[in-house]
Amino acid sequence: MRAHEAGALHADISKQGPAWLRTPEDVNALMPALWPRSVTRGADGAVAVAGLSVRDIAAEFGTPVYVLDEADLRSRCRDFRAAFPTEDIFYAGKAFLCRAVVRMIAEEGLHLDVCTGGELATALSAGMPPERIGFHGNNKSVSELSRALDAGVGRIIVDSFTEIDRLTALARERGVRPRVLVRVTVGVEAHTHEFIATAHEDQKFGFSLAGGAAANAAFKILDEGVLELRGLHSHIGSQIFDASGFEVSARRVLALQAQIRDARGVELPELDLGGGFGIAYTSQDDPSTPQDLAKRLRKIVDSECAAENLAVPHLSIEPGRAIVGPAVFTLYEVGTVKELDGIRTFVSVDGGMSDNIRTALYDASYSATLASRASTAQPLLARVVGKHCESGDIVVKDEFLPADVQAGDLVAVPGTGAYCRSMASNYNHVPRPPVVAVRDGQARLIVRRETEEDLLALDVG
Incomplete structure (x- = not known):
């Protein structure tokens, strides 16, 4: 067993003592599945990313700091591109978005999902080709839809009858015919946390399949003829490891596609099965490779299309956190x-919790390591907590660290690329950390640290 397996263990292990389970060598070890691919522990004992010591990163940029391994992120883009060479791969802007990352994923040939006007503005300001942008969201405003139409985004995933009416009116005004997908709520209970499961009936996203709303939405779009209905969209949740949910989802969505064909004589050319593929936060997590995912999803789609006598549609996937999540770790003092x-x-x-709310919000598990040095001390079962005025301000619930961990040490938490900086807050008036990209031993600032002046600039009282 390795040091980071402790992330899923309960603290009552401490009653038995840590030494029976861990050695100092274990605690110094880095489990590759949890860390960006270039992370190593150097001869001096300090963790390094792309050849750059975390001690140098902390000295230059301070802590906390999100550290992005640029080569790792790009390699994960390429892994998905190689596994899905003909499909459209949509990077999840909500996981983490800044202009530097937009440029990276654009250069690697990926598409981009946005779900707010701010995310769209970021994508456009970074030069993302608008035809490779998809616009999600359950309550897109008139101004957001207008901007999407004016920019020429590649597709809009419609989420309600109100939105269909709103978008139809805006398209008529402009004399344009935007491409849309209907988001279908397929009634699949994904094996994930209830707050990130998005395909069961009792939640805010999409059109119900069971209640007939999804079919009626498609018929409405086709009958009015203003919007171009390209296909159906289904997303069952995120941090998903079990492909069985995709099989059920594909079966139900493609049955709807056959119903639309039979009722209106139109065979929709596209299908988006979503994604939300899981990553490893602790050794208890066992994510699939992109190649394995591609094999299973193609088999599912081919089988269901054959059963419904449908041509196989052009497929889109949304890997979610699987691209940026493992590419980042957070460095603390x-x-x-x-x-x-x-x-x-x-x-x-x-x-x-201001830089990683997920432990408090989702009961998420993380791992950690002493990053500024190696240690020969015996393992100590610890809880890594934050500085906020909340007892629930927990970063890592349970982890073995060296017993000599002390003030001034650096601790690194892997797997923080997705939803940590995106959901960061100024709780207790704490400025949000910077994001630093490291490549070939060089670090560059891609999102600067907030300052107290930034906080006060918004306070006009």
Whole structure:
């Protein structure tokens, strides 16, 4: 067993003592599945990314700091591109978006999903070809839809009858015919947290399949003839490891596609099965490779199309966090170490729920390592916590760290590329951390650290 397996263990292990389960060598080890591909521990014991020591990163940019391995992100784009050479691969802007990342994924040939006007503005300002942008969202405003039409985005995923009416009116005014997909709620219970499962009936996204709303939405678009209905869209959730949900989803969506063909004589040319593929946050997670995902999804689609006597549509996928999530780790500095006899040891760092809300919001599990040095001390089962005025301000619930961890040490938490910076807040008036991209031993700032002046600039009172 390796040091990072502790991320899924309960703290009551401490009653048995950590030494039976861990050695100092284990605690210093880095599990490759959890870290960006260029991360190593150097001869001096410090963690390095693309040849650059985290001690140098902390000295130049401070902590907390999100560290992006640019080569890792690009290689994951290429892995999906190689596995899905003819399909459209949509990077999830909501996972993490900034202009530098937009340029990276555009250069690697990917498409981009956005779901707000701000995400669209970021994509356009970075030069993302608008025809490779898809616009999601359950409540797109008139101004957001107008901007999407004026920019010429490649597709809009419609989510309600109100939106269909709104978009139809705007398209008539402009004399344009935007491409749209109907988002279908297929009634699949994805094996994930309830807050990130998006295809069961009792939630806000899409048109119900069981209730007939999805079919009626498609008929409405086809009958009015203003919008160009390209296909159907289904997304069952995120952090998904089990492909069985996609099989059920594809069967139900393609049955609807056959119903539309039989009722209106139109065979829709596109299908988006979503994605939300899982990544490894701890050793308990076992994500599929892009090649395996491609093989299984193609088999599912081919089989269901044959059953419905449909031509195989052009497929789109949305890997979600699987591209950027593993490419980033967060670097913190330890401020205090507090031992509670017989309970646990709290290692407090200089960030917390303002830079990673997922542990508090989703009960998410993470791993961590002492990053500024190696240690020969015995393992200690610890809880890594933040500096915020909340008892729920937990970064890593349970992890083995060296017993000599102390103030001034650097601790790194992998797998923080998705939804951490995107969901970051200024809780307790803490400025949000910067994002630093590292490549070939060189670091560059791609999102600067917020300052107190930034916070006060918005306060006009």
